[in-house]
Amino acid sequence: MERDSQTKASKWDELATDWCPVARAMSVIGDRWTLLIVRDCFLGKSRFEEFQKSLGLTRHVLSDRLKRLVDQGVLERNAYSTRPLRYAYSLSEKGRDFAPALVGLKDWGKKHMPIRKPAAA
Amino acid sequence: MERDSQTKASKWDELATDWCPVARAMSVIGDRWTLLIVRDCFLGKSRFEEFQKSLGLTRHVLSDRLKRLVDQGVLERNAYSTRPLRYAYSLSEKGRDFAPALVGLKDWGKKHMPIRKPAAA
DNA sequence: AGATAGAGTTCTCTTATGGAACGAGATAGC
DNA sequence: GCTATCTCGTTCCATAAGAGAACTCTATCT
Numbered sequence: 048m049e050r051d052s053q054t055k056a057s058k059w060d061e062l063a064t065d066w067c068p069v070a071r072a073m074s075v076i077g078d079r080w081t082l083l084i085v086r087d088c089f090l091g092k093s094r095f096e097e098f099q100k101s102l103g104l105t106r107h108v109l110s111d112r113l114k115r116l117v118d119q120g121v122l123e124r125n126a127y128s129t130r131p132l133r134y135a136y137s138l139s140e141k142g143r144d145f146a147p148a149l150v151g152l153k154d155w156g157k158k159h160m161p162i163r164k165p166a167a168a
Numbered sequence: 169m170e171r172d173s174q175t176k177a178s179k180w181d182e183l184a185t186d187w188c189p190v191a192r193a194m195s196v197i198g199d200r201w202t203l204l205i206v207r208d209c210f211l212g213k214s215r216f217e218e219f220q221k222s223l224g225l226t227r228h229v230l231s232d233r234l235k236r237l238v239d240q241g242v243l244e245r246n247a248y249s250t251r252p253l254r255y256a257y258s259l260s261e262k263g264r265d266f267a268p269a270l271v272g273l274k275d276w277g278k279k280h281m282p283i284r285k286p287a288a289a
Numbered sequence: 290a291g292a293t294a295g296a297g298t299t300c301t302c303t304t305a306t307g308g309a310a311c312g313a314g315a316t317a318g319c
Numbered sequence: 320g321c322t323a324t325c326t327c328g329t330t331c332c333a334t335a336a337g338a339g340a341a342c343t344c345t346a347t348c349t
Contacts, residue, residue, distance in 0.1 A: 057307095057335090058200065058224075058225070058306085058307080059200070061224065062200070063281070063284070064283065064284060066283070067204075067207070067277075068273075068274045068275075068276075068277030068278040068281065069203070069204065069207050069270060069273050069274050069277055070204055070207075070277075071277045071281035071283070072273045072274070072276055072277035072281060073200060073203060073204060073273075074281070075281070076273075077199065077200040077201075077203070078198065078199065078200065078336095079179065079180070079183065079194060079198040079199065079337090080198075082190070082194060082198070083188075083190065083191055083194060086188070086190050086191075094295080094296085095295070095296050095297070096294085096295060096296075099296095103179075103182065104179070104337090104338090105337070105338055105339065105340090106296085106297065106298085106339095106340095107297090107298080107299085107337080107338085107339090108336085108337065108338085109297090110296085110297060110298080111336095120280075128295090128346095130345085130346075131294090131295070131296090131344090131345045131346045131347085132296090132345080133295060133296070133345095134295095134296075141280045144276055144279065144280060145276060147272040147275065147276070148269060148272030148273045148275070148276050149190060149272075150272070151268040151269030151270075151271070151272040151273075152189075152190050152193045152194075152197075152269045152272075153188075153189045153190050153193070154189075154268065154269070155189075155193055155265055155266055155268070155269050156188075156189030156190055156191075156192045156193035157189040158265065159241075159262045159265060160184070160189065160192035160193060160195070160196070162185065162187070162192070163184070163185060178304090178338095179337085179338080199305095200306095215326080215327085216326070216327050216328070217325085217326065217327075220327095225306090225307090226306070226307050226308065226309090227308095227309095227327085227328065227329085228306080228307080228308090228328090228329080228330090229305085229306065229307080230328090231327085231328060231329075232305095249315095249326095251314085251315070251316095252313095252314050252315040252316075252325085252326070252327090253314075253315095253327090254314095254315095254326060254327070255326095255327075290349100291348105291349090292347105292348080292349080293346100293347080293348075293349100294345100294346085294347080294348095295344100295345095295346095296343100296344095296345100297342105297343085297344090298341100298342080298343075298344105299340105299341085299342070299343090300339100300340085300341080300342090301338105301339090301340095301341105302337100302338085302339090303336105303337080303338075303339105304335105304336085304337070304338090305334100305335080305336070305337080306333105306334080306335070306336085307332105307333090307334080307335090308331105308332095308333090308334105309330105309331090309332095310329105310330085310331080311328105311329080311330070311331095312327105312328085312329075312330090313326100313327095313328090313329100314325105314326090314327100315324100315325085315326095316323105316324085316325085317322105317323080317324075317325100318321105318322085318323075318324095319320100319321090319322085319323100
């Protein structure tokens, strides 16, 4: 990832223009973290540090994913403080509409991915 | 990716043992291709070449993802020919149970990710 | 003044991906 | 019996993305 506009078409962009709506969805959430950020938003988190602590991803990647989510219109970025300029992220309607898919994934994970201990080997 | 067993915990393994079922689901499908392979299975595809042509991903990555899906029990690999030994992939019950999540993503993609032309700029 | 906090950036190192060529088992054509 | 083709991969190299930690900048707390 880490793409910017003026680069030649990557696999990501190909997905974004695919005939299949699932593929187009994957062009937004087809990585390890994006959907978990959205999940955290559903759980009430809204700030950079909250996401970072909750997910344990690198700040670099988090920064990139938040930008992409805002670009895609899944999240909105609003200043919650002006005089140290600080932003909070919240779900847009597009983001809130993720709920059914997220529930589907939650149910699948609950049923088919039992918690296993972190490899006590 | 490309992990094997005797390596120290990566972010992928951390997700696999997360308390959140969505995170555990992401440890399986949290990349660009895996879910699309599953989708292709739902659409009746079952063979290496079919996936490769359909998705346009590299053979290397396809090979890796199929292995992971079989390891995870999402797909089953059955020989459909013994005497050139050939395998076909098909959904297990675990894989078929992905249907609701897939439908959720499809609906979201359909509603919020309109098809746009491949950048006629 | 010094320590804390929030939201990022910048740096280096490692891992994953893309692209294309190569391999191996078997059948089909000539 | 030699070459071509089909399938299902593997190997190799260059590039892109990720991990981890340090650093910036504004501002408030003590």
